[in-house]
Amino acid sequence: MITDMLKTAISSGTGTTANIQGLPVAGKTGTTNYTAEEKQKYDIPNGATPDAWFAGYTTNYTAAIWTGYESRKTYLPSNGYDQKIAQMLFKNIMQYASEGKETADFKMPNSVEKVAIEKGSNPAKLASEYTPSDQIITEYAVKGNAPKTVSEKFDKLEAPNGFNAKYNKEANTIELVWKHKDKDNTQFVVTGAINDGGAQELTTTSETSLTIENPEPDSTYTFTVKAVQDGKESDAAQTSVNIPANEEEPEEVEPPEEETPGEGQQPPGDEEGGNENENGNGDGNNSENGDGNGNNNGEGNDNNNGNENGNEDNSEEENQSPEEEPSPPDENPEE
Numbered sequence: 001m002i003t004d005m006l007k008t009a010i011s012s013g014t015g016t017t018a019n020i021q022g023l024p025v026a027g028k029t030g031t032t033n034y035t036a037e038e039k040q041k042y043d044i045p046n047g048a049t050p051d052a053w054f055a056g057y058t059t060n061y062t063a064a065i066w067t068g069y070e071s072r073k074t075y076l077p078s079n080g081y082d083q084k085i086a087q088m089l090f091k092n093i094m095q096y097a098s099e100g101k102e103t104a105d106f107k108m109p110n111s112v113e114k115v116a117i118e119k120g121s122n123p124a125k126l127a128s129e130y131t132p133s134d135q136i137i138t139e140y141a142v143k144g145n146a147p148k149t150v151s152e153k154f155d156k157l158e159a160p161n162g163f164n165a166k167y168n169k170e171a172n173t174i175e176l177v178w179k180h181k182d183k184d185n186t187q188f189v190v191t192g193a194i195n196d197g198g199a200q201e202l203t204t205t206s207e208t209s210l211t212i213e214n215p216e217p218d219s220t221y222t223f224t225v226k227a228v229q230d231g232k233e234s235d236a237a238q239t240s241v242n243i244p245a246n247e248e249e250p251e252e253v254e255p256p257e258e259e260t261p262g263e264g265q266q267p268p269g270d271e272e273g274g275n276e277n278e279n280g281n282g283d284g285n286n287s288e289n290g291d292g293n294g295n296n297n298g299e300g301n302d303n304n305n306g307n308e309n310g311n312e313d314n315s316e317e318e319n320q321s322p323e324e325e326p327s328p329p330d331e332n333p334e335e
Contacts, residue, residue, distance in 0.1 A: 001104045006282045017087035020095050024105040027056025047078030054086040059104050115139050118151040126150040155228045157234035165241035174212040187228045218245035295319045
């Protein structure tokens with residue numbers, strides 16, 4: 001267990017200058033200090049030391065290096081170099097001594113066990129199934145003495161359930177609803193995306209429902225919701241809903257305009273025999289037939305009486321036109 005701690009001192013602690021790539025090595029830095037009287041008497045600057053050490057070992061060799069001066073009046077300044085000379089000497093000597101020799105790693109005895117600890121926990125706690133891998137460190141403990149408490153720092157909340165999205169056609173809204181067993185102490189983060197677009201956060205709410213107004217027609221909306229509580233968050237629940245396209249309203253067809261009959265055309269509804277509300281006018285020549293036009297128009301026969309029959313039926317109408325006097329016969333009729 002001590003060896004494992006001293007391996008860490010070289011790999012990531014105060015003794016990294018003594019680290020030898022590919023060689024299992026453990027070690028420890030060390031310094032001595034000046035008393036307050038010595039610092040004042042010899043005018044020693046802050047951070048300066050009279051001695052700097054490094055002691056380390058592999059499974060084959062052990063070495064200890066001291067650096068300093070015979071007189072304590074002469075100090076090793078805190079300049080990032082002088083106090084690290086002991087580490088540099090150890091690295092060069094140990095690397096040279098180990099060259100060409102097989103150096104086995106340190107063997108863990110049966111009385112010790114590996115323990116996955118959550119980094120930064122104090123007192124130490126076991127890593128949980130939710131602890132990120134970069135937050136787990138391996139420690140050693142005498143069997144039977146490992147921590148028993150599992151960290152809850154990264155535990156995930158239960159995800160929302162029953163997540164559903166429904167389109168309300170009459171209100172033109174999307175109604176989102178979900179459930180959660182601890183809804184009274186939980187916030188919910190809702191995101192949404194349209195078709196293949198990127199998701200955007202819509203809101204953070206303590207409610208378990210949300211209304212989206214005026215969604216885009218002919219689109220697919222995808223929503224997610226996750227629970228957040230005391231720095232923890234759950235996995236996201238997801239649902240989708242399709243918004244139909246707008247229905248096209250039928251075009252209004254204007255009724256055709258009534259055509260006014262032209263000259264020589266018979267108005268609609270006229271039948272042979274005449275048309276009501278109109279006066280029949282007929283022209284007759286000699287003994288030939290005259291033609292009468294108008295409501296209840298008839299054909300006049302004999303002696304130029306074209307109006308005779310044409311006006312016959314009109315005599316009963318309220319707005320009857322006066323009969324026209326027949327034209328006198330020609331004095332010299334054609335033979």
